[in-house]
Amino acid sequence: MQAGYVVSVLAAGWITLALAFLSLVLAVLIGIAAALAKLSPSRALRWSAALYTSLVRGIPDLVMMLLVFYSLPALLNEALLALDIDAYVEFSPFVAGAATLGIIFGAYMAETFRGALMNIPKGQIEAARAYGLGRFRIFWRIEVPQMTRLALPGFTNNWLVLAKATALVSLLGLQDVMFRARGAAEATGQPFTYYLLAGAFYLALTALSLWVLTRIARRFEAGVKVLGR
Template sequence: MLGDYALTILGAARVTLTLAGASLLLSVVLGMVGAACKLSRRRWLRLLAGGYTGLMRGVPDLVLLLLVFYSLPALVNQGLEAFGSDAYFELDPWVAGILTLGAIFGGYMTETFRAALQNVPRGQIEAGLACGFGPIALLRLIIAPQMIRLALPGFANNWLVLAKATALVSLIGLHDVMFRARGAAEATGQPFLFYLVAAGFYLAVTLVSVGVLRLVADRYAFERRE
């Protein structure tokens, strides 16, 4: 019986991993846009990006999650009602989790990518322009490889924190690893055992991620040496 509960918890790994992967993708997109805005010559874009990163890094993750899942639909429904519409808007926990985690870690990725872009040697960019490289070639051959190498430590840290932060989404009803662990703990009266299973899952994700990211870092370090 206990083994069946443990398998049920691990069976929710796909939900947790897809949530983490989709949130990471959104955070990378927002981070690239945010970094570009912070490095823009237009002051209003820099102010907008600064406000975004300040908000995402200054408000607790759980508060933002509850605002997105509960308050945002309520606000939209009040607007619909004000316009005489009978439509009803609600967010799926999975979608709310992706939007919230993606937005939160997009703020952190913004700073990671901004710092990486600022530290790409200006002389290499000027040399590429002098050699007649167009914008795409310049990005692919000079800027992107340097940026990836410089951003990788911060990116790795953000990913590891994001992967663990997915546990928060269980609080709004997503049937992920943590949700199943809590259900098993309540059903059997053995919280230590099943929360330990959940902890083991997140630890395994962390260890595998560290190994993969180390290989990527070694590859880019090798290319730099060459």
Template sequence: MFLQGYLPSILDGAMLTLKLAGASLVVSVVLGLIGAGFKLAHSKPLQWLAELYSTLIRGVPDLVWMFILFFGGQMLINDIATKMGWPAPDIDPMLAGVLTIGVIFGAYMTETFRGAIMAVPKGQMEAGAAYGMSPLRVFFRITVPQMIRFALPSFSNNWLVLVKSTALVSVIGLNDMMYKADTAKSVTQQPFTVYVVVGAIYLAITTVSILVLNALERRYSTGVRESEL
């Protein structure tokens, strides 16, 4: 039997990996939009806060942040619980993985969205305001559609790296694909075969992602290409 029956277990881990990646993407996008808003704000403290966030996160390896946020977060919660007289709770590895990866890639998304917003011509937003559109309407009708077009190339790269970075959560005990693969490797004594299967699954996920994201890029660039011809 192939991998002594551990293939279904690895595939179950792959589904958890996809859920982890999707949830982490949502967190990173939210943080990225907030960070971009802070960097483009007129308030210096907000700009400094966003700059500090993106600099710290991007300057330290992801694995180090995984350990710092997971174990440091657990210690902080334990200290708070002790002071309040509560029993110390255990951090759920899934929640920890989502928040950690989300926080890490939120820094990269911050730069992606900041650059995309700055690429939108200011004249178009001023024209929308001149026609009587509210700032919120200008943002959603003029800024966002063009921001998406400018952000997609960098966003695509961030998503692909995020998917691969989910392999790091196995170090905090989450039963993802890499965790299941490590178990299968130990039992089957076939490390090469196990990790080739895992690599193939990651490749399949990233290939499908590239096809979808390329289709989105073509869709949001259609009008621009037609105007250039």
């Protein structure tokens, strides 16, 4: 019986991993877009990006998640009803969780990417323009590689926090590691055992992530000269 619960908890790990990686992809895409908006010459884009990051970082993650899962569908359904449209909107815990985490950590990624882009020497951009490179080619071939290297420390911290934050989605009913651990703890009366198992899973995930990202960072730093050394 105990082995069955352990297997059940660990088997839900793929759901947690899928949720974390999908949220990460959304966060990176949103973060890059918001970072570019903050550095845009357009005042409207700068203000919109600043408003987004300020609001998201000022609202607790759980509150944001509950708003997306419960309040947003209710609001959309009321709008559809008012427009006499025969449709019903409902989000699954997985979709709501991934979208919410993507939005939340997109705000943090935006600051990470903005700082990285600002630290790229402007002389390189001016030289690329002098050679006739277009804006997209400059961004893809010059800014992105350097932004990746400069943003990796902040990206790593954001990813580690995001991976642990996936546990919040269990409150929406997603059958992830935390949800299964809570069910096993209640069924067996051994909360310490199964919450410790869930903690070990997240610890292993963050430790492996840190190991991989540290080696990626070293690879990007290869051949880079640091002034003063």
